[in-house]
Amino acid sequence: MNFCSHCGDAVDLAVPVGDDRARRVCSGCGAIHYENPRVVVGCVIEEGGKLLLCRRAIEPMVGRWTVPAGFLELEESLTQGAARETWEEACARVRVAAPLASFDLLHIGQVYTLFRASLAEPGFAAGPESLEVRLFEPEAIPWDELAFPVIDFALRLYLQDRASGRPNLHLGHLRWNGEGSRFRAANYELGDHRRVGLDPDGT
Amino acid sequence: MNFCSHCGDAVDLAVPVGDDRARRVCSGCGAIHYENPRVVVGCVIEEGGKLLLCRRAIEPMVGRWTVPAGFLELEESLTQGAARETWEEACARVRVAAPLASFDLLHIGQVYTLFRASLAEPGFAAGPESLEVRLFEPEAIPWDELAFPVIDFALRLYLQDRASGRPNLHLGHLRWNGEGSRFRAANYELGDHRRVGLDPDGT
Numbered sequence: 001m002n003f004c005s006h007c008g009d010a011v012d013l014a015v016p017v018g019d020d021r022a023r024r025v026c027s028g029c030g031a032i033h034y035e036n037p038r039v040v041v042g043c044v045i046e047e048g049g050k051l052l053l054c055r056r057a058i059e060p061m062v063g064r065w066t067v068p069a070g071f072l073e074l075e076e077s078l079t080q081g082a083a084r085e086t087w088e089e090a091c092a093r094v095r096v097a098a099p100l101a102s103f104d105l106l107h108i109g110q111v112y113t114l115f116r117a118s119l120a121e122p123g124f125a126a127g128p129e130s131l132e133v134r135l136f137e138p139e140a141i142p143w144d145e146l147a148f149p150v151i152d153f154a155l156r157l158y159l160q161d162r163a164s165g166r167p168n169l170h171l172g173h174l175r176w177n178g179e180g181s182r183f184r185a186a187n188y189e190l191g192d193h194r195r196v197g198l199d200p201d202g203t
Numbered sequence: 204m205n206f207c208s209h210c211g212d213a214v215d216l217a218v219p220v221g222d223d224r225a226r227r228v229c230s231g232c233g234a235i236h237y238e239n240p241r242v243v244v245g246c247v248i249e250e251g252g253k254l255l256l257c258r259r260a261i262e263p264m265v266g267r268w269t270v271p272a273g274f275l276e277l278e279e280s281l282t283q284g285a286a287r288e289t290w291e292e293a294c295a296r297v298r299v300a301a302p303l304a305s306f307d308l309l310h311i312g313q314v315y316t317l318f319r320a321s322l323a324e325p326g327f328a329a330g331p332e333s334l335e336v337r338l339f340e341p342e343a344i345p346w347d348e349l350a351f352p353v354i355d356f357a358l359r360l361y362l363q364d365r366a367s368g369r370p371n372l373h374l375g376h377l378r379w380n381g382e383g384s385r386f387r388a389a390n391y392e393l394g395d396h397r398r399v400g401l402d403p404d405g406t
Binding site for chain 1: 204205206207208209210211213214221224236237238239240241242274275276277278279280281282283301302305307309312314331372374375376394395397399400401402404
């Protein structure tokens with residue numbers, strides 16, 4: 001950010017009165033431009049014991065697999081956003097159930113919120129942002145071809161919960177260990193991981 | 204938003220290629236400026252059966268009561284943000300437990316996320332943004348002097364859960380009914396309210 005979006009003057013980094021961290025402050029009108037994390041919403045969809053994944057048609061990570069997810073828009077709720085993203089990327093109508101995870105991706109300022117979901121009506125297909133949409137048996141999940149580390153963590157915890165019969169809402173922050181690719185799950189750690197136990201009847 | 208924060212040129216409303224809604228697009232460099240909801244994090248703190256509230260020293264709603272809460276910052280997690288806001292507004296160190304609510308405030312683009320919490324060490328006091336901090340017996344909560352409708356909904360659901368012994372994570376969106384004050388809970392409806400049952404041992 002170089003210019004004020006209100007008046008067009010240059011912005012400087014400064015700590016506003018009563019604040020304790022540097023913000024972008026306009027040198028002309030004095031407007032303070034706060035930067036906050038953005039919310040990503042999406043769905044882990046199970047159908048007949050298999051999980052739905054989309055192969056990305058867009059950057060970043062074209063050709064890699066992920067779950068339907070994207071930025072929450074203004075004037076929609078978390079669950080509406082998760083269902084909309086699924087419709088756009090996988091042409092699937094879903095029943096959004098209990099949350100699976102809310103992970104803070106500290107290095108990129110995202111709160112990644114995934115819900116458990118199932119198909120509300122049969123059928124799915126590649127939307128414009130996907131090359132391909134498929135259901136995978138758990139043992140066939142293409143772990144080495146997933147698009148983002150957060151998806152690796154979320155799918156493994158989903159399968160753990162399923163195996164144990166004890167669903168959780170997983171909270172925590174994902175932190176890159178500072179070495180190697182930022183796109184490899186092995187280079188991340190799930191910090192402050194909290195399992196909030198859910199009533200199995202509600203999931 | 205009138206000007207591009209990258210290059211300072213004027214922005215126009217336009218639907219970018221491949222998108223389906225109008226965005227602010229720079230007439231000079233072409234940058235697309237997405238606007239997304241912001242996350243508010245806070246705590247409903249119970250101590251000895253009473254709930255902790257802060258009387259606001261800052262606008263909006265100076266003099267009204269609320270729970271410690273504020274905007275999530277970059278490079279902090281949801282639970283870290285909830286604890287930080289509590290420290291800033293109530294000078295209290297808290298143990299953040301299970302989430303209570305994640306409400307979409309559609310009219311103001313906020314995802315309001317509150318956690319259950321308890322004092323990690325004794326003591327609290329008014330921080331610079333509070334006039335006063337007090338513990339209230341449930342029957343003494345100043346419902347008519349609460350700062351924001353979302354707090355009214357959250358506290359009532361907290362007390363309902365407590366009375367039933369069945370904790371939930373409450374999801375839903377708060378919508379103003381279009382009449383009367385935007386600061387009165389009675390003028391709001393909690394839409395698509397979902398109770399995600401939590402394991403009582405984890406809360």
